[in-house]
Amino acid sequence: MKKALMASTALVAAGFIAADAAAVDVELYGQVNKAFVAYDDGQVTDSAVVDNDVASTRFGFMGSQALDNGLTASVLMELELQSNPSNNLVQSNTANQSSAAASTNGANVRDRQSRVGLAGDWGAVFLGRQSTATDGTAEADLAGVKNLMNSDASEIGGDLLFTNKSVTRNAAGGDVYTGANGSLADLDSGAGQLNVTVDQGQAELNMDGQGIQDAIRYDSPIFNGFQGRVSVAQGGDVDAGVFYNGKYDAYAIKGALGYVRYNDAATAANDIVESQLSASVSVKHDSGIAGTVAYGKRSLDNKSTGVEDPDFMYLKAGYAWDAFEVAADYGNYSDYITTQTADHELKAMGLGAQYNLGNGVSVAGVYRSFGFEIDSATLDNADDISLYALNLRVKF
Numbered sequence: 001m002k003k004a005l006m007a008s009t010a011l012v013a014a015g016f017i018a019a020d021a022a023a024v025d026v027e028l029y030g031q032v033n034k035a036f037v038a039y040d041d042g043q044v045t046d047s048a049v050v051d052n053d054v055a056s057t058r059f060g061f062m063g064s065q066a067l068d069n070g071l072t073a074s075v076l077m078e079l080e081l082q083s084n085p086s087n088n089l090v091q092s093n094t095a096n097q098s099s100a101a102a103s104t105n106g107a108n109v110r111d112r113q114s115r116v117g118l119a120g121d122w123g124a125v126f127l128g129r130q131s132t133a134t135d136g137t138a139e140a141d142l143a144g145v146k147n148l149m150n151s152d153a154s155e156i157g158g159d160l161l162f163t164n165k166s167v168t169r170n171a172a173g174g175d176v177y178t179g180a181n182g183s184l185a186d187l188d189s190g191a192g193q194l195n196v197t198v199d200q201g202q203a204e205l206n207m208d209g210q211g212i213q214d215a216i217r218y219d220s221p222i223f224n225g226f227q228g229r230v231s232v233a234q235g236g237d238v239d240a241g242v243f244y245n246g247k248y249d250a251y252a253i254k255g256a257l258g259y260v261r262y263n264d265a266a267t268a269a270n271d272i273v274e275s276q277l278s279a280s281v282s283v284k285h286d287s288g289i290a291g292t293v294a295y296g297k298r299s300l301d302n303k304s305t306g307v308e309d310p311d312f313m314y315l316k317a318g319y320a321w322d323a324f325e326v327a328a329d330y331g332n333y334s335d336y337i338t339t340q341t342a343d344h345e346l347k348a349m350g351l352g353a354q355y356n357l358g359n360g361v362s363v364a365g366v367y368r369s370f371g372f373e374i375d376s377a378t379l380d381n382a383d384d385i386s387l388y389a390l391n392l393r394v395k396f
Helices: 008-014
Strands: 002-005 024-040 045-051 058-066 072-082 108-120 123-131 212-219 226-233 238-248 251-261 272-285 289-301 311-321 324-334 344-358 361-374 385-395
Touching: 024 072, 058 108, 072 123, 272 311
Parallel strands: none
Antiparallel strands: 002 024, 024 045, 024 058, 024 385, 058 072, 072 108, 108 123, 123 212, 212 226, 226 238, 238 251, 251 272, 272 289, 289 311, 311 324, 324 344, 344 361, 361 385
């Protein structure tokens, strides 16, 4: 749906067009994306209704205006609404209960993106809260079932806890998930349990660039399917990416490569992320068969003895016909917990299907298995986690 909104006041404040300019044609867009998730951690099973973090519930306005000098001004404002994010799903630590807490973030509405831009034959410059130059470099994917499956395995069930298969949980009271009462010791924050994902604050489990930041970004013109991007985020982090989208005969090809250099000059802490490389490529044949490969690696500064640089590898195969899509994937995330000196890896395997009903409506389902291995005599006895999810996405 499109509405003509008088946005000249906002654009004057940004210094892009004159006060007597015509209205900018602005488009309203968004989606509601919800999922039902059930899990089995080896000792308890439970379920929850969550907001799908693969592509969150959101709405926004975007528009552009051609100027008399040949430039084009643009505006984007997007809000995100997540009451119970799927990546925050975690078992309860209340005695005699296993259910996940509902609405962990309450009525959480946040500014996801808000930026302005100018474009011409030389490319485009954007200023404000936005995707940085490397956002999406680990997620080029034509293999289908993207509502529930991508290279970041933590987006559905990311905070679920691994438990010790040799110990029965304590149901007598208090915190039933402490290390002494049935779960592995926490390798993330040092108190509690081991999470599927790790919150380093700088990047996701799949090392997908810098995500969304307050930044200034330049996009080059598209040449033979290639586009370069460079951005500087508030705080001094710099990243650059190259994206490709094209077709050769019966093959559609999509790919990306990104590099981030973090500004850690004033940080004396050990094991901080100094730089990050991420890449992905996906190929789809006209027959519907497709494959995706993604890789990422972080370089740490001031490394402690025994700490290794994290990396990951992701593989996905899919097939699409008519409105149906099926896919299988595998992810291996090594040494991603930088506070842990023992070698460790998270393995995630999934099978999924998606049916696109048209007009932006789709349903999808996935089964995923998480496994954790570590070179430690006291922490290597973790149960696998099985997760099932059904998803309904409605776009407008």
